[in-house]
Amino acid sequence: xxxxxxxxxxxxxxxxxxxxxxxxxxxxxxxxxxxxxxxxxxxxxxxxxxxxxxxxxxxxxxxxxxxxxxxxxxxxxxxxxxxxxxxxxxxxxxxxxxxxxxxxxxxxxxxxxxxxxxxxxxxxxxxxxxxxxxxxxxxxxxxxxxxxxxxxxxxxxxxxxxxxxxxxxxxxxxxxxxxxxxxxxxxxxxxxxxxxxxxxxxxxxxxxxxxxxxxxxxxxxxxxxxxxxxxxxxxxxxxxxxxxxxxxxxxxxxxxxxxxxxxxxxxxxxxxxxxxxxxxxxxxxxxxxxxxxxxxxxxxxxxxxxxxxxxxxxxxxxxxxxxxxxxxxxxxxxxxxxxxxxxxxxxxx
Ligand code: FES
Ligand SMILES: [Fe+2]
Numbered sequence: 001x002x003x004x005x006x007x008x009x010x011x012x013x014x015x016x017x018x019x020x021x022x023x024x025x026x027x028x029x030x031x032x033x034x035x036x037x038x039x040x041x042x043x044x045x046x047x048x049x050x051x052x053x054x055x056x057x058x059x060x061x062x063x064x065x066x067x068x069x070x071x072x073x074x075x076x077x078x079x080x081x082x083x084x085x086x087x088x089x090x091x092x093x094x095x096x097x098x099x100x101x102x103x104x105x106x107x108x109x110x111x112x113x114x115x116x117x118x119x120x121x122x123x124x125x126x127x128x129x130x131x132x133x134x135x136x137x138x139x140x141x142x143x144x145x146x147x148x149x150x151x152x153x154x155x156x157x158x159x160x161x162x163x164x165x166x167x168x169x170x171x172x173x174x175x176x177x178x179x180x181x182x183x184x185x186x187x188x189x190x191x192x193x194x195x196x197x198x199x200x201x202x203x204x205x206x207x208x209x210x211x212x213x214x215x216x217x218x219x220x221x222x223x224x225x226x227x228x229x230x231x232x233x234x235x236x237x238x239x240x241x242x243x244x245x246x247x248x249x250x251x252x253x254x255x256x257x258x259x260x261x262x263x264x265x266x267x268x269x270x271x272x273x274x275x276x277x278x279x280x281x282x283x284x285x286x287x288x289x290x291x292x293x294x295x296x297x298x299x300x301x302x303x304x305x306x307x308x309x310x311x312x313x314x315x316x317x318x319x320x321x322x323x324x325x326x327x328x329x330x331x332x333x334x335x336x337x338x339x340x341x342x343x344x345x346x347x348x349x
Contacts, residue, residue: 001334002026002258003222004341005111007121009255009267012137013104016040020064022055026110027260030097031055035062040106041075044095048079054094103127104137105255105267111337122224124253124271133276135286139267142297144304146223146256146264147330151323152296153225153254154188156215159198162295166288169198172215179322185220186329188322194234200288204281205231205248206274212237217322221330223256249273252289262304266293 008025010032015021021032022045029045031054045053047066057067063080065072071092072081079092098109098116103124109116126132142149152158159166160173171192180187192213197205205211214237216228230237232247243249255267270289275281307314316324 001338002110003330003334003337005109005115005337006222007100007107007109007116008223008257009105009265010042010099010108010257011106012139012267013101013106016106018059020055020057020059022053024259024263025108026258028110029053030108031064032099032106032108033059033064035075040099040101042097042099042108043073043075043077044097046094047071048089048092048094103253103269104134105269122220122226122253124269125251126271126273131276132271132273133282135270135282135289137267137269138286138290139265140290140293140297141259142264142266142300143262144264144297144300145261146258147327148300148303149254149256149264149266149296150219150223150225150326151320152300153227153256154186154217154219154323154326155319156188156190156217157319158296158299159215162299163200163292166200166292167198169213170195171213172198177319177322179325181325181329182218185218185224186322186326187216187218189214189216191238193237197231200292201229201231201248201250204250204272204274204285205246207233207246210234219326221326221333223258225252225254225256227252227254247273250285266297268293 010023010025016032016034018034023030023032030042031045032040032042034040043054045055047054049071050068052066052068054064054066058065063072063074070083071079073094074080077094077096079088082088082092098113100107100118100121102121107121156177157173160168175190175192177188177190194210195213197211211231212234214230218226229250230247232244236244251271253269257265259265270285
């Protein structure tokens with residue numbers, strides 16, 4: 001069961017064009033394309049006649065023609081042509097999903113279309129600030145349940161073992177974690193004081209010597225993770241302390257889209273407060289991030305298999321407190337949404 005009344009990232013904006021692209025989100029097959037005006041469209045990827053995926057058909061102007069017998073659908077999913085007969089069957093309809101194009105990503109709303117509101121898409125702070133630079137997004141397919149990824153993105157300690165060559169450094173294994181609930185998610189974080197910057201960040205920070213480091217792991221329901229790394233000169237960092245002129249900030253936005261119960265599409269963007277025009281820095285961050293996320297993927301795919309095959313129940317550690325709370329809250333939200341859906345169905349009968 002998934003949270004439905006929310007935006008999920010379907011694809012990078014650059015992946016959606018005038019071709020029919022088939023995708024799977026929350027176990028549903030969707031065909032995506034752009035109209036001649038460039039607006040993205042998402043339709044159920046199954047012709048109502050013999051359920052041939054519409055993505056196997058043809059784009060005709062802004063409409064999709066089925067590749068078997070030509071039923072043709074407009075952007076709202078309504079059949080507008082049935083070339084083999086005079087009458088268009090009134091039941092010749094496919095579902096149309098609200099879509100939005102924002103932050104270089106195409107988003108799809110999987111719940112009630114009436115509730116879709118672009119303003120609910122995550123805000124990216126400093127997006128228009130010329131001193132900040134965002135890397136072009138990238139994506140990976142992970143053969144694991146999406147909640148193993150949200151667990152991982154509420155777990156600052158894993159970097160000590162999973163990202164030994166990049167994000168690991170003193171304190172990432174054992175400095176106590178704090179957890180803070182926010183309106184639409186949860187934050188697990190820790191400040192590590194007077195430590196050396198880790199290998200990935202050492203060439204990026206703009207000051208010499210030790211640092212105070214924040215690991216801020218935030219996940220918004222159901223599956224948008226904001227991972228903030230702050231490095232200030234030692235003695236200058238800590239809760240409530242302002243950034244200094246040389247503080248380094250990297251915000252990693254991670255968007256986890258359940259393909260189904262066993263697969264997740266993982267999209268991300270990195271946003272930093274330095275070197276906005278340095279292409280090499282941008283490239284290194286993009287490459288390093290991809291490498292790190294491949295390290296996560298390898299672990300989480302094996303965890304998914306390990307837990308699916310467990311013969312004795314797995315245990316929890318103190319570090320799991322945040323992710324367990326997140327899962328409990330999300331379960332409650334999903335149950336509430338399902339109850340509302342059932343009520344609305346009952347009223348409609
Ligand atoms: S399967 Fe689509 S028109 Fe027959
Ligand atoms: Fe990781």
